[in-house]
Amino acid sequence: MTDIPIAGKRPFRWHIGVFLAPAVIIYTAIMILPLFATLNMALFNISADGVSQFVGLANFQTLFGDPRWSDAFWNALGNNAWFFLIHMVVQNPIGVLLAALLSSPKLRMAAFYRTAIFIPTILSFVIVGFVWKLILSPIWGIAPGLLDAVGLRWLYAPWLGQEAYALTTLALVSVWQFVGIPMMLIYAALLTIPDEILEAAEIDGVTGAQQFWKIKLPLILPSIGIISILTFVGNFNAFDLIYVAQGALAGPNFATDILGTFLYRTFFGFQLQLGDPHMGATIAAAMFGIILVGVCFYLFTIQTRLRRYQF
Amino acid sequence: MNLVKFQGALLAGTLLAGAAHAADVTLTIESWRNDDLTVWQQTLIPAFEAKNPGIKVVFAPTAPAEYNAILNSKLDAGSAGDLITCRPFDASLTLFEKGKLADLTALEAMKNFSAVAKSGWSTDDGAKTFCIPMASVIHGFIYNKDAFKEVGIEVPTTEDEFFAALDKIKADGKYIPMSMGTADQWEAATMAYQNIGPNYWKGEDGRAELIAGAAKLTDEPWVAPFRSIAKWGQYLGDGYEAQSYPDSQNLFTLGRAAIYPAGSWEIAGFKQQAGFELGAFYPPVPAAGDQCYISDHTDIALGMNAGTKHPEETKKFLDWVGSPEFAELYSNALPGFFSLSNAKIELSEPLAQEFVSWRETCKPTIRSTYQILSRGTPNLENETWNASANVIRGAETPEAAAERLQKGLASWYEPQK
Numbered sequence: 235m236t237d238i239p240i241a242g243k244r245p246f247r248w249h250i251g252v253f254l255a256p257a258v259i260i261y262t263a264i265m266i267l268p269l270f271a272t273l274n275m276a277l278f279n280i281s282a283d284g285v286s287q288f289v290g291l292a293n294f295q296t297l298f299g300d301p302r303w304s305d306a307f308w309n310a311l312g313n314n315a316w317f318f319l320i321h322m323v324v325q326n327p328i329g330v331l332l333a334a335l336l337s338s339p340k341l342r343m344a345a346f347y348r349t350a351i352f353i354p355t356i357l358s359f360v361i362v363g364f365v366w367k368l369i370l371s372p373i374w375g376i377a378p379g380l381l382d383a384v385g386l387r388w389l390y391a392p393w394l395g396q397e398a399y400a401l402t403t404l405a406l407v408s409v410w411q412f413v414g415i416p417m418m419l420i421y422a423a424l425l426t427i428p429d430e431i432l433e434a435a436e437i438d439g440v441t442g443a444q445q446f447w448k449i450k451l452p453l454i455l456p457s458i459g460i461i462s463i464l465t466f467v468g469n470f471n472a473f474d475l476i477y478v479a480q481g482a483l484a485g486p487n488f489a490t491d492i493l494g495t496f497l498y499r500t501f502f503g504f505q506l507q508l509g510d511p512h513m514g515a516t517i518a519a520a521m522f523g524i525i526l527v528g529v530c531f532y533l534f535t536i537q538t539r540l541r542r543y544q545f
Numbered sequence: 546m547n548l549v550k551f552q553g554a555l556l557a558g559t560l561l562a563g564a565a566h567a568a569d570v571t572l573t574i575e576s577w578r579n580d581d582l583t584v585w586q587q588t589l590i591p592a593f594e595a596k597n598p599g600i601k602v603v604f605a606p607t608a609p610a611e612y613n614a615i616l617n618s619k620l621d622a623g624s625a626g627d628l629i630t631c632r633p634f635d636a637s638l639t640l641f642e643k644g645k646l647a648d649l650t651a652l653e654a655m656k657n658f659s660a661v662a663k664s665g666w667s668t669d670d671g672a673k674t675f676c677i678p679m680a681s682v683i684h685g686f687i688y689n690k691d692a693f694k695e696v697g698i699e700v701p702t703t704e705d706e707f708f709a710a711l712d713k714i715k716a717d718g719k720y721i722p723m724s725m726g727t728a729d730q731w732e733a734a735t736m737a738y739q740n741i742g743p744n745y746w747k748g749e750d751g752r753a754e755l756i757a758g759a760a761k762l763t764d765e766p767w768v769a770p771f772r773s774i775a776k777w778g779q780y781l782g783d784g785y786e787a788q789s790y791p792d793s794q795n796l797f798t799l800g801r802a803a804i805y806p807a808g809s810w811e812i813a814g815f816k817q818q819a820g821f822e823l824g825a826f827y828p829p830v831p832a833a834g835d836q837c838y839i840s841d842h843t844d845i846a847l848g849m850n851a852g853t854k855h856p857e858e859t860k861k862f863l864d865w866v867g868s869p870e871f872a873e874l875y876s877n878a879l880p881g882f883f884s885l886s887n888a889k890i891e892l893s894e895p896l897a898q899e900f901v902s903w904r905e906t907c908k909p910t911i912r913s914t915y916q917i918l919s920r921g922t923p924n925l926e927n928e929t930w931n932a933s934a935n936v937i938r939g940a941e942t943p944e945a946a947a948e949r950l951q952k953g954l955a956s957w958y959e960p961q962k
Contacts, residue, residue: 302923302956372784373792395728395786397940483927485730486786487935505731506635506915507924 269522275515293516307517309488310496311524313401317492318469320405321412326461328409329416330454334446336417337424348421352414359411363478366407370394394479397489404490408475412468416461423457424450456540463532470525473498493521570858571601573626575619577612578845584878592874593865600858620645620850627853628862631676631846633665634915640848641668641675647849650674652860654867661749661909662885665843669917676846677867678885680875683809683900683909684740684840690822692720692803700826704773707829711780714803722780724802726788733933734926736806737777739912741828742770743838748910756917758960762951763944769831771936771943778937786938794818809900812881816896823896827903841909843885876901921957928953 279289297303332351336344354362370377372392381390393399427450435441435449473494476484482504484491499507501514574585585604593602605626607615613636619625620640629646631637640646649655650673655663658678666676693700696717701707714722727733746752746766754760760767782788782796797805798818805811807825815823830837847866849859865871869888876884880897884890892898914926928950935941941949955961 302953367789370787371792372787373782373796378784392784392787395726395784395788395938481729483730483930485728485931485934486938487931487940504927505924505930506919506926507922508635508920510922513922 272515272518273522275512276519279512293512294520297513297516297520303513306488306491306496307520310491310493313490314470314472314492316401317405317408317472318466320402321409321465321469322462324406325409325413326416326458326465329413329461330420330458332413332417333420333424334450336421348417351417354411355414357411359474360478362407362411363475366410367394367479370403395486397486400480400486401490404475404479407479408472411475415464416458419457419461420454423454427453452541453543456542459532459536459540463529466528466532467525470521470528493517493524497521569599569601570855571603572628572855572859572862574602574604574628574630574847575612575616575626575850576604576606576630577609577632578630579606579608581879582606584875588874588878589871592870593862597861597865600861602862620852623852625850625852627850627855627859629676629848629850630679631666631848633843633846635920637666637676637846637848638668641673644851646675647851647853647856648673648675649677649849649860649863652677652863652867654864657867657869657886657888659885659887661841661911662843662887664911664916666846666848676848677863678843679845679847679866680879680882681841681843681885681909682881683883683903684736684842685807685809685825685827685900685903686740687797687805687807687811687815687823687825687896689720689797689800689803689819690824692800692821693824695719696803700824701829702826703833703835704829704831708776711804715780721782721796721802723777723804723806724793724797725777725781725806726785726790726793727934727937728787728789728792730930730934732790732793732806733774733937734930735912736808737774737937738770738929738933739840739842739914740806741773742767742913743840743908743910744828744830744835745769745773746913747836748838748908752910752913752916755913756960758958761961762954763947768943768947771933771946774933775936775939775943778939781937809881809883809897812894812896812900813879816880816894825896825899827907837903837907839903839907839909840912841883841904842911842915844882918954918958921954923953923956925950925954 276293277288277290278286279293281287297307332347335341336348341347369375370393372378372390378387378390381387391399393403431449431453432445435445440448470493472492476490476492476495477498480490482495482499484495497514497517500510500517503509582604590602590604594600603626612630613632616625616629617640620629629640631640631646637646641648654677655674660667660671662678662681663674664671666678667674688700692714696714696719698710698713699706701710711722714720725732725736743751746755746760751760751766755762755767762768778785782802788796793802793805794811794814795818796802798815800819800821805815827837827839847863849856849863853859867886869886869890872884872886872888873890876882876890876897877893880892880894881900883897883901890901892901914929919926932941932946932950936943936946951961
């Protein structure tokens, strides 16, 4: 009889803690602690006699106040914003469009298209960067030849080497690589729309494109919101593609420098430039702040206004 | 009984082997040159061991990109080898200042090396040297002899002749005049600016003035090379803005380009790849009769771990590394990496011999940005990459580029303020 709990005095439920522990411990050890260690590091710097000392917000003052640092920072932030914009106006609409086409019952070989479009997403950045560098190469690339074949050779330029086009080109390469993600998420969202609703719409005479705009799109808006925020976080943490294609100096003339490459150069150093962990941590903290503000903006102003439908 | 005997025999064998082993001292070399493993194992180490019985040498390289980090942690843990391959300038200087590398100023073989040769591994005032210089790389231009014959041009010796030759190749149209790209940026700085620059800033004299603060990067001798490379863009291949370093190498070795602004480390690879005869010429001087200068950049040296258990044997090995015998063996085994020794060496590889022969007519110097001047932020070397690439692409005027570099340097370097 002793194992029957007395009402109002339930035993402590250890199993909850036990089940949570692995996730909490691992997440704390590899995410939360390093994050706070980085934020903490941003408040320190090496003094003239080589000792690490607390400097408060002086590093941030250097980053935003010293024109050498701030110019590089604003350049990287501006490039990053453009990188994000391209993803938002190219990748996500194309993703939605592809998903809409895929979910059409009339499409044959849908599984093949779905797989083919998704495959680049699982490729390594190194492969993607290298393959596109080769495709676009003025010397060995197939891009000049292909354009020549359709009589558009004059359109070709060594895009990756030109300040005006390099960043846009790389953003489009990234779009090519990742368009599968919004496609899959939207596709999944479209599949969850109950057939009754669509049938009801058809009975009311809402079909085709009209059905997409008036019925499906409102129902998948929450998914589009999630995709936007994933794109935002992903883009402002991006680094790999630029590093692989253009190197840590993000040429030409820093035209492709984004926050990730700027952080890398500063933190780890490059060639003769020695790494500066404290200024690097300062940039990382600024990146964290930017992403935090962006995510909060989304959560508190957009997410709360999205209407959700229960079926 | 049998078993006991067997164990006894084993024990005795172990003891004997141990005794024989104790007589030999084994020295370990830390290095990032894993490409050179066979050269060390088959040529260099046997030559030393034959003359120095009782000393065994093991060459233990790590991957180039990880070398500095691995070496630092090994030195801190006290498990690093006796001999340390030294990167030039600040990386090794820091190790010396931390007491990880021994002072080798008094080493007998040091007298075989000039001050320029030792500059990469000496304190800023040049008073103490902590690594024995092994090799340098020389800059110049490698050209396709067949192409020159076809187009009918001679090796240029002055800047005017150089551009006249380029014009002629361009007019001929069969070859791309020069193979270089600006995509990787470092080629523009290293193979263009630092290659031809010493002729304008008078090598070591100019470099010393810059370090002392007596000259500025906006002075004529430092802007002139920018002005010269600003003209290069029109002679490079179509789409050179997106051409990377391997692209440039392949364009040249495939015989599609006539001239390649080079470093001597290319020699071995080019010899293997190119199906035509190769020649080389040193950077053309601004006006006929000018003294020529070459970038003979110190690249690799060998130092002694301050914590070694065998300092005597290690010094013996270092003395041998500084000897003319080593110089000849090393330079011949690795064409394109030239011993920094004052000893006159004969190279069997003609192209390498051509490069090294310039030391007799031209005055050697090292890359201007490597010593002291790249310690601060912004980093002068990295800025020079960017500026050189911009100037070649025509995105920045030579004057504006020089102005920007000077401003960056003056922002942290006392003598330039």
